[in-house]
Amino acid sequence: MTDDGQRPPARTRRLPRAVRERQILDAAVQVFSRHGYHAASMDEVSDVAGVSKPMIYAYLGAKEDLFAKCxxxxxxxxxxxxxxxxxxxxxxxxxxxxxxxxxxxxxxxxxxxxxxxxxxxxxxxxxxxxxxxxxxxxxxxxxxxxxxxxxxxxxxxxxxxxxxxxxxxxxxxxxxxxxxxxxxxxxxxxxxxxxxxxxxxxxxxxxxxxxxxxxxx
Amino acid sequence: MTDDGQRPPARTRRLPRAVRERQILDAAVQVFSRHGYHAASMDEVSDVAGVSKPMIYAYLGAKEDLFAKCxxxxxxxxxxxxxxxxxxxxxxxxxxxxxxxxxxxxxxxxxxxxxxxxxxxxxxxxxxxxxxxxxxxxxxxxxxxxxxxxxxxxxxxxxxxxxxxxxxxxxxxxxxxxxxxxxxxxxxxxxxxxxxxxxxxxxxxxxxxxxxxxxxx
Amino acid sequence: MTDDGQRPPARTRRLPRAVRERQILDAAVQVFSRHGYHAASMDEVSDVAGVSKPMIYAYLGAKEDLFAKCxxxxxxxxxxxxxxxxxxxxxxxxxxxxxxxxxxxxxxxxxxxxxxxxxxxxxxxxxxxxxxxxxxxxxxxxxxxxxxxxxxxxxxxxxxxxxxxxxxxxxxxxxxxxxxxxxxxxxxxxxxxxxxxxxxxxxxxxxxxxxxxxxxx
Amino acid sequence: MTDDGQRPPARTRRLPRAVRERQILDAAVQVFSRHGYHAASMDEVSDVAGVSKPMIYAYLGAKEDLFAKCxxxxxxxxxxxxxxxxxxxxxxxxxxxxxxxxxxxxxxxxxxxxxxxxxxxxxxxxxxxxxxxxxxxxxxxxxxxxxxxxxxxxxxxxxxxxxxxxxxxxxxxxxxxxxxxxxxxxxxxxxxxxxxxxxxxxxxxxxxxxxxxxxxx
DNA sequence: AATGAATGAGATTTCATTCAT
DNA sequence: AATGAATGAAATCTCATTCAT
Missing domain, CATH: 1.10.357.10 (Tetracycline Repressor, domain 2)
Known part of the structure; x- marks a missing residue:
């Protein structure tokens, strides 16, 4: 019902950090749940989140950190x-x-x-x-x-x-x-x-x- | 006492196929149990089994097959x-x-x-x-x-x-x-x-x- | 006593251009001397200088220019x-x-x-x-x-x-x-x-x- | 005069390890001397050596090791x-x-x-x-x-x-x-x-x- | 004047897999 | 029967650089 990050969020631009972080976490949960930690790729997370990879690293850290935060x-x-x-x-x-x-x-x-x-x-x-x-x-x-x-x-x-x-x-x-x-x-x-x-x-x-x-x- | 594949089995040569297969499977179970499917590497399996990688592929197929057989x-x-x-x-x-x-x-x-x-x-x-x-x-x-x-x-x-x-x-x-x-x-x-x-x-x-x-x- | 750029200069605002340039150059010399040209990162320079990266580019140009100016x-x-x-x-x-x-x-x-x-x-x-x-x-x-x-x-x-x-x-x-x-x-x-x-x-x-x-x- | 690895050594195949290691080291010295440690890329080393990157890592380790060995x-x-x-x-x-x-x-x-x-x-x-x-x-x-x-x-x-x-x-x-x-x-x-x-x-x-x-x- | 937000491009490194012997 | 030698492909992560405000 609510937008839970199912679809790439239309690549909106210049959102405040907190919002982006949520978007990314939503995407990461989705991807990790589909493939597991190892098989999940940061590329897919970034695709699903509608955000470039560097943002993920800047905001949530490396893959391990991201998973831990999920x-x-x-x-x-x-x-x-x-x-x-x-x-x-x-x-x-x-x-x-x-x-x-x-x-x-x-x-x-x-x-x-x-x-x-x-x-x-x-x-x-x-x-x-x-x-x-x-x-x-x-x-x-x-x-x-x-x-x-x-x-x-x-x-x-x-x-x-x-x-x-x-x-x-x-x-x-x-x-x-x-x-x-x-x-x-x-x-x-x-x-x-x-x-x-x-x-x-x-x-x-x-x-x-x-x-x-x-x-x- | 029982050979559970702990140590590399001394790289014996010219064993019958069935024995080799068991060796490899033992090693694979060990390695998969330690690291999980994705984090496990064929290199480690081959090391633990004391068998070269081509043998693994010849006898038990690709990684997926190997896991399935385990x-x-x-x-x-x-x-x-x-x-x-x-x-x-x-x-x-x-x-x-x-x-x-x-x-x-x-x-x-x-x-x-x-x-x-x-x-x-x-x-x-x-x-x-x-x-x-x-x-x-x-x-x-x-x-x-x-x-x-x-x-x-x-x-x-x-x-x-x-x-x-x-x-x-x-x-x-x-x-x-x-x-x-x-x-x-x-x-x-x-x-x-x-x-x-x-x-x-x-x-x-x-x-x-x-x-x-x-x-x- | 003398300002050698050790500490981020408190992120003061609205300084005249010449002062900013000096700040940045001081920081750059420091960072380049620590890591060398390639290993130095513009991020670190901007941190040490207490100035955002776009300012660096606006005032002193790209990394190469910055180094040359140092x-x-x-x-x-x-x-x-x-x-x-x-x-x-x-x-x-x-x-x-x-x-x-x-x-x-x-x-x-x-x-x-x-x-x-x-x-x-x-x-x-x-x-x-x-x-x-x-x-x-x-x-x-x-x-x-x-x-x-x-x-x-x-x-x-x-x-x-x-x-x-x-x-x-x-x-x-x-x-x-x-x-x-x-x-x-x-x-x-x-x-x-x-x-x-x-x-x-x-x-x-x-x-x-x-x-x-x-x-x- | 002598072949010092100037040109990619014709991509000879299946050489003994010691020879390959020498080839790679020769190439690495060349590349490092041209660009320095940081600016040198493993890709260029592998090109110059006429060897794929994985061989370099397998034989001589990571970039740091390679440099140290040079x-x-x-x-x-x-x-x-x-x-x-x-x-x-x-x-x-x-x-x-x-x-x-x-x-x-x-x-x-x-x-x-x-x-x-x-x-x-x-x-x-x-x-x-x-x-x-x-x-x-x-x-x-x-x-x-x-x-x-x-x-x-x-x-x-x-x-x-x-x-x-x-x-x-x-x-x-x-x-x-x-x-x-x-x-x-x-x-x-x-x-x-x-x-x-x-x-x-x-x-x-x-x-x-x-x-x-x-x-x- | 000043910056938080954002990214394209490219770096190192690893791995499953296959030849050639 | 058995393996050392070799690689294509892809993963993670970083960085210089710019936009939009």
Whole structure:
């Protein structure tokens, strides 16, 4: 709907720096999401942005910097979206549910950003592990906090069958995996998607809280 | 003890083709796992393999082919490992549990293969989606079959709160995510890891089967 | 105390043209002396000068012109310094001695200018040979005149063992070489430096004048 | 007369590495001597060498390495030439004379090498000071040793009017300067050139040894 | 008078790929 | 069967220079 840099922005001239920077970042996210860090070329970024290469280097630095700035911006956006979606005054399960919905809405509305964050950032030899893992870690911590708060509230101790962080990791992985799946099945609403996960995870989690345990055999 | 291609294999001469091919593939997996598809160089592969570049091209084709063959071989190995681990005569939950353990054992024993399959193959812009997604799909289908068989056995229809494939996707994602997490927390046994997932997923799944449902509010 | 262009001159505005030109030239000499003609960048010059690049082009022309103007200004300064130092009414040896002292004083006080003149101007493939060689030639001619005047005064003809111009060239080379050496041994006074040269050259020269000659064997 | 890489060597194919390396170095010396380090382009080197750029990088490394190797090779050659020319069993003055002649012969026969060593290597911001200064220092030390040996042999102490190292520096500078001058006056023989210098320097030096001194006024 | 914004052109360097032996 | 030698093509990045305000 809004102009997100899909088409070369008509090669407008003499824009203020902030605007150009946004244009370039938009283009870069697009290109990186399509090809990944290494296969993306600065030439394509400059084409898509409708700006000559020297501007990119002048404003955003070398390719690595550019990528890092993409990651940084989109990570901040995603986190902000989730944070706004969660309502801290609600009970844990509702917080989780709203958070998931916000996450899926973001993925739906910013497919490219999500692709860059989820797929492309992993491949660059730990070079950008910092940026992305920080995001992931924050997400996991957030979930872990919810889980633990819910758990302790209901008297769940530290059991062999359960590990807060690991559970959070698994949940985040499941959520991400579903997000990817969703990209190819867009006919499901974000609410349904979130419900599925809640039904899978929350019910199981509640069983644990109540002392039910699955054991081999 | 086992030759994993760590050291250049002493530049032996006149080996039968099959052996050379294995040498090269081993080296390629190693190099791709370290740098990813694009950043990996054929020069490094040839160095690590202790084989000249023309041999690589003669035996395994261009870089793309080489990568595809890496993916193919490791995917087959992983699938084989899981298939061998699962005992089809057991009840679904035990099948799932054994499958997960086999999966984690494979990851532990073939970190490089897992890295190539999980991380590096994603970045190449859908070029190798075929190879990897096929594997993933087979894994998901396998899980989905288990889930559905268990579900139908207990009379669960197609409810709004539930989707077999999506459940499988989520489960696979959770398993993968935990695998990654495990790489940094190697002091947990594969059995424990698998148990965590079972407790998270299976219990929740059972609730669904029994008609329990989580709903917002 | 003196403004040597060390710090960006605070980006003052609306200065008269002559002042701006001096600012820019000072900066340019500094930058050229640090990096040489090719490695110097107009960006750095503009930064150091505290003036935008378009001003440089407007006032002093393209990079080549700028360099030529640097050379020209510093060459004129050096010549002026030497000319002022020499007292034409003195006998040749004293003229030479005072000239050398003036030269070394200039080098000490304008290291950057000297660097640009001596080192950087040589590398630009004869492009600025004109400017610099003119200076050098004037210096050599000046010395040669002294030498010849002293020689003819004492009846020295054109001998095989002697060539006025060549002697001058050698003397100038020795003086330059000592100047460079001096940059790393600043604890010697300009008088001492000049004395060394006089003792080396003048004595030898006098011997020649008197008919003494060194011959192989 | 001999093929020194003047013309592209007919693009011969599949030469052994050592030969190619020599070809490339020859071309590089030529190009660097024409344009200096910065203005020289790897493209031109590759053209002149009759070899594609990748070969240059494969065999001799990046531009900096290439330049350093040029300097290194030519410095070694020059030193070798001088060393061979000097006959250590002769008295100091004859050693100096033969050394100078050898030096001028080298300059005459390897103008390009001399240009690279003398002019171009100075401009590269001290980056190659190591290589070149080492050479210069060795030359100066060699001269200084001669001077000192001659001086002490005749009882000259450390006087204010005299400094061994400084004298050597001056002499080397004079020799270099004459070498440059010679490039434009090739009708003088190397013997004559060397004689001039000997007459200028050695006589003056002998005066000093004998206690004669020039003093201002 | 002065400059932020902008770029065409060209530099170095790397890589996948193939001959010729 | 095996490889050292070789390259076309393309990537990243920089710089001198100018426009539009």
């Amino acid at each position: 990651i940084g911006r989109e990570a901040a956006r995603l986190l902000e979206a989730v944070r706004t979606g969660v309502h801290a005054e609600l009970p844990p399960d509702m917080q989780l549910w709203h958070g998931l919905r916000a996450f899926y809405r973001f993925v739906a509305e910013h497919r490219e950003a999500w692709t860059v964050l989820h797929r492309q950032a992993l491949t660059v030899g730990g070079q950008f592990a910092g940026e992305v893992n920080a995001l992931r870690k924050r997400a996991i911590d957030l979930v872990a906090a919810l889980v633990v708060s819910a758990g302790t509230r209901q008297g769940l101790g530290e059991a062999a069958e359960f590990s807060g962080p690991a559970l959070a990791v698994a949940l985040v992985g499941a959520a991400e995996s579903l997000a990817d799946w969703w990209l190819d099945h867009p006919d499901v609403s974000d609410g349904v998607l979130a419900s599925w996960l809640m039904n899978l995870v929350w019910l199981g989690f509640n069983d644990l809280v109540e002392g039910k345990v699955w054991r081999p055999q | 993916i193919g071989r490791e995917a087959a190995r992983l699938l084989e490992a899981v298939r061998t681990g699962v005992h089809a005569e057991l009840p679904p939950d035990m099948q799932l549990w054994h499958g997960l353990r086999a999966f984690y054992r494979f990851v532990a024993e073939h970190r490089e293969a897992w890295t190539v399959l999980h991380r590096q193959a994603l970045t190449v812009g859908g070029q190798f989606a075929g190879e990897v997604n096929a594997l993933r799909k087979r894994a998901i289908d396998l899980v989905a079959a288990l889930v559905v068989s268990a579900g139908t056995r207990q009379g669960l229809g197609e409810a709004a709160e539930f989707s077999g494939p999506a459940l499988a996707v989520a489960l696979v994602g959770a398993a993968e995510s935990l695998a990654d997490w495990w790489l940094d927390h190697p002091d947990v046994s594969d059995g424990v890891l698998a148990s965590w997932l079972m407790n998270l997923v299976w219990l929740g799944f059972n609730d669904l089967v029994e008609g329990k449902v989580w709903r917002p509010q | 050379i020209g200004r510093e060459a004129a300064r050096l010549l002026e310094a030497v000319r002022t130092g020499v007292h034409a009414e003195l006998p040749p040896d004293m003229q030479l001695w005072h000239g050398l002292r003036a030269f070394y004083r200039f080098v000490a006080e304008h290291r950057e200018a000297w660097t640009v003149l001596h080192r950087q101007a040589l590398t630009v493939g004869g492009q600025f040979a004109g400017e610099v060689n003119a200076l050098r030639k004037r210096a050599i001619d000046l010395v040669a005149a002294l030498v010849v005047s002293a020689g003819t005064r004492q009846g020295l003809g054109e001998a095989a063992e002697f060539s006025g111009p060549a002697l001058a060239v050698a003397l100038v080379g020795a003086a330059e070489s000592l100047a460079d050496w001096w940059l790393d041994h600043p604890d010697v006074s300009d008088g001492v430096l000049a004395s060394w040269l006089m003792n080396l050259v003048w004595l030898g020269f006098n011997d020649l004048v008197e008919g003494k000659v060194w011959r192989p064997q | 300097i290194g090779r030519e410095a070694a050659r020059l030193l070798e030439a001088v060393r061979t020319g000097v006959h250590a069993e002769l008295p100091p003055d004859m050693q100096l004379w033969h050394g100078l002649r050898a030096f001028y012969r080298f300059v005459a026969e390897h103008r390009e090498a001399w240009t690279v060593l003398h002019r171009q290597a100075l401009t590269v911001g001290g980056q190659f000071a190591g290589e070149v200064n080492a050479l210069r220092k060795r030359a100066i030390d060699l001269v200084a040793a001669l001077v000192v040996s001659a001086g002490t042999r005749q009882g000259l102490g450390e006087a204010a009017e005299f400094s061994g190292p400084a004298l050597a520096v001056a002499l080397v500078g004079a020799a270099e300067s004459l070498a440059d001058w010679w490039l434009d006056h090739p009708d003088v023989s190397d013997g004559v050139l060397a004689s001039w210098l000997m007459n200028l320097v050695w006589l003056g030096f002998n005066d000093l040894v004998e206690g004669k001194v020039w003093r201002p006024q």
